[in-house]
Amino acid sequence: MKNIRPKLIRLFKVGYCTPQIARIAKTINEPSATLHYNIKKLENEGAIKTYKAVFDYEKIDEGFCVYLFIKLTAKAGADPDQIVGELARYEKVDSADIIAGEWDVVLKVRTKNQDEYYDVLKSILTREGIEKSTSVISLKQAKTEFVLL
Amino acid sequence: MKNIRPKLIRLFKVGYCTPQIARIAKTINEPSATLHYNIKKLENEGAIKTYKAVFDYEKIDEGFCVYLFIKLTAKAGADPDQIVGELARYEKVDSADIIAGEWDVVLKVRTKNQDEYYDVLKSILTREGIEKSTSVISLKQAKTEFVLL
DNA sequence: TCAAAAATTGAATTTTATTCAGATAGATAA
DNA sequence: TTATCTATCTGAATAAAATTCAATTTTTGA
Incomplete structure (x- = not known):
């Protein structure tokens, strides 16, 4: 096999x-x-970036989905774009946005389960430039990537 | 043409x-x-739901992206699943999740600009079953749908 | 250990994308 | 308006790709 x-x-x-x-x-x-x-x-x-598949994430062992909000440390010389660019490169990060308001960044993270999410969270929070975070768990997904589930 | x-x-x-x-x-x-x-x-x-395109949303007149958090009214007989199911069907809604915590629902909404977003917001907020909301604007997207931008 | 089921594969077939050159429509400027 | 250029459209030919199939190998489970 x-x-x-x-x-x-x-x-x-x-x-x-x-x-x-x-x-x-x-x-x-x-x-x-x-x-x-x-x-x-x-x-x-350049209007079309790529053609790709949309999955039933449960079935590919990525059924645990979390919106992770991050506040960056306000520090001279720190470049938010660079930090987010690096976070975006994590394999388990589905989307990464810089946002307005109370938090600076929101990541959508997909993992197999809570344990695996905790590993990702640890590796993100131990980075330079991150002040605090909050994790908002998705309990049920009705639509992703314009595709109804 | x-x-x-x-x-x-x-x-x-x-x-x-x-x-x-x-x-x-x-x-x-x-x-x-x-x-x-x-x-x-x-x-x-069923592991693969569909094959689709990922766009440069600026270039298809959907450059304005907002995370819309919604609190549903706690009312006997009201079914959150049904409300979210209906919200998910909006054409400009990219994703729709039921979430844990302070808010009940988060929608990712993509419109051409703020004016168009306001139209969508109005049509959502005037629905039955919605108590309050807050709109978090995405200032910059580094990754969407697992695709780096 | 052995039979059944699942997975792999090369080659044949069918379907599809791509190319291209001529036609048409749309835009621009005089 | 008309001439001219550019963009778009399209049928038909070609090239490339997906799909099928039957034979083989591997894996599974009793």
Whole structure:
């Protein structure tokens, strides 16, 4: 057994998919060549970043989802963009935003369970530049990435 | 001019894409038939919900992104699942979660600008079952849907 | 240890994306 | 208005890719 599954999941999380022109052609009743032209245009403009899969995260061992709010230390020379850029690179971080208001950053973190979340949280909170945080657990997801669940 | 662009965007937000087996085959050096078998298995298990596009939201007129926190009215007979299910169906709602803590629901909303967001907010807040809300604006996005920006 | 089920694979087939050149529509400027 | 340029559209040919299938190997469970 080659256990290709985890490799597929890793690739599909960020890309390795492509438009189904023939299916779109049937759906909106336009010629494939016309759709091809318009799709390439969207890609070349940079309007489309990638094509990827959306998962039932329970089924790929990422059923535990938390919104992690972070307050950065106000310190001369510290660059919030850089810190968030680094946090965004964590494998288990689904999304990373700099936000207005009481907190500076919100991360959406997906892990298998609470234990695994605690590991991620520890590794984030022990970094330089982080003052405090609060974790808001998602109890139920009705929609993600524009896809109804 | 047929203006196919908005139709493409609408379709690509939820699906109409498919795996690039040939590219994956080259990347991880496995036979296409083997990958095909493993991918179909993931799909049949329901582990993969759909294949879709990720956008540069600025470029498709959805550059304004807000996390909208909602507190539901505590009322006998009111079903949070149903309310959230309905909110999730809004076109401009990217994600919808029921959460633990001070607030009951968080929506990620993407609109063209603040004016358009205000329209969405009004239409949500005038619904039954909503007690109060707070809007947290995303100032900068470093990652969405596991895709670095 | 052995039978059944699951997973792998090369080759054939079917389907799909891509290319391209001609046509059409839209925009621009005189 | 009309001429000219550019962008968009499209059918048909080509190239590339997904899918199927039957044979093989591996894994599972009794």
